[in-house]
Amino acid sequence: MKIGVLASNPELYSNKRIMEAGANRGHDMVFLDIKQCYMKLDAETPEIHYRGGWILNDFDAVIPRIRPQLTFYGCALTRHFESIGVHPLNSASAISYSRDKLYSLQLLQRKGLDIPTTGFANSPMDTSDLIDMVGGAPLIVKLLEGTQGRGVVLAETRKAGESVINAIKSLNANLLVQEFIKEAQGRDLRCFVIDGKVIASIERRAAPGEFRANLHQGGTAALVRITPEERKLAIKATKTMGLQVAGVDIIRSAKGPLLLEINSSPGLEGIETATGKDIASDMIASVERSLNWRPKKLNES
Numbered sequence: 001m002k003i004g005v006l007a008s009n010p011e012l013y014s015n016k017r018i019m020e021a022g023a024n025r026g027h028d029m030v031f032l033d034i035k036q037c038y039m040k041l042d043a044e045t046p047e048i049h050y051r052g053g054w055i056l057n058d059f060d061a062v063i064p065r066i067r068p069q070l071t072f073y074g075c076a077l078t079r080h081f082e083s084i085g086v087h088p089l090n091s092a093s094a095i096s097y098s099r100d101k102l103y104s105l106q107l108l109q110r111k112g113l114d115i116p117t118t119g120f121a122n123s124p125m126d127t128s129d130l131i132d133m134v135g136g137a138p139l140i141v142k143l144l145e146g147t148q149g150r151g152v153v154l155a156e157t158r159k160a161g162e163s164v165i166n167a168i169k170s171l172n173a174n175l176l177v178q179e180f181i182k183e184a185q186g187r188d189l190r191c192f193v194i195d196g197k198v199i200a201s202i203e204r205r206a207a208p209g210e211f212r213a214n215l216h217q218g219g220t221a222a223l224v225r226i227t228p229e230e231r232k233l234a235i236k237a238t239k240t241m242g243l244q245v246a247g248v249d250i251i252r253s254a255k256g257p258l259l260l261e262i263n264s265s266p267g268l269e270g271i272e273t274a275t276g277k278d279i280a281s282d283m284i285a286s287v288e289r290s291l292n293w294r295p296k297k298l299n300e301s
């Protein structure tokens with residue numbers, strides 16, 4: 001098959017691995033720089049072009065790996081690939097939902113999935129009650145647009161919480177507040193889900209003196225056995241978001257496992273290195289299943 005990797009940086013570990021895994025399974029892999037693709041909207045002949053005028057309509061599938069800063073354009077492009085009949089590994093709508101932390105938590109909570117108690121408000125007048133809503137200090141404050149742990153703050157005291165919230169609000173950024181799961185001790189779980197199965201899980205441990213377990217914040221990855229309850233939670237969350245591939249973050253609390261967030265372009269380096277699994281190849285296998293593709297036998301032409 002002809003498969004495009006819709007991304008920005010061909011040198012990223014994850015992108016290189018996906019390209020390599022696809023080629024190993026016999027596919028024609030093409031790296032497509034999102035910013036160099038453009039679209040023609042037209043009832044009869046919708047098209048996608050690449051810088052230089054090359055037409056991309058003959059692809060079988062694309063694997064979107066959209067950077068947070070390119071969510072709007074990347075999702076529009078993925079949607080256009082869908083409309084010309086190219087299969088995406090994660091639909092544009094599921095990716096855009098997953099990029100909105102508040103909206104995802106609302107979807108998950110509506111399905112009865114356990115999440116940390118979370119508050120959201122508009123006016124600084126409500127800050128004090130907002131803090132009470134999540135059980136007072138210490139509490140977590142998150143920018144809605146953050147990734148890789150940037151934009152996640154631990155406010156140890158009520159005063160600190162109020163200052164952080166009001167400072168962020170004065171910059172017109174959106175934030176949510178959340179109960180701090182202290183007993184997790186800077187650890188969380190990352191479950192990699194493909195087609196409704198957890199295919200690999202790691203526990204991430206924050207660096208000393210840090211509460212965020214993100215690998216980008218100096219966290220380390222370790223092998224872990226997840227419980228059946230955690231497995232169910234990860235699978236149900238992925239299904240709720242409508243994602244075919246997802247990295248589901250779960251935190252172990254005294255009340256049981258809680259969903260932190262769902263990533264639609266989960267990184268491969270930490271989890272492949274820690275588990276030794278070829279997850280990139282599992283992603284390509286998912287594309288093959290969706291399109292009913294089977295390798296040609298040698299005596300067929």
Ligand SMILES: Nc1ncnc2c1ncn2[C@@H]1O[C@H](COP(=O)(O)OP(=O)(O)OP(=O)(O)O)[C@@H](O)[C@H]1O
Pocket residue numbers: 116140142146147148149150151152178179180181182184186187188211212213214249251260261263
């Ligand atoms: N309510 C909480 N209580 C305790 N720790 C938390 C809480 N929320 C987040 N953390 C820690 O902070 C980390 C980053 O938080 P979160 O995953 O929400 O942010 P992110 O910036 O979106 O990261 P990602 O790169 O995974 O998208 C988590 O992995 C977890 O270790």
Ligand SMILES: [Mg+2]
Pocket residue numbers: 146147148261262263
């Ligand atoms: Mg995130």
Ligand SMILES: [Mg+2]
Pocket residue numbers: 148149249260261
């Ligand atoms: Mg996270």
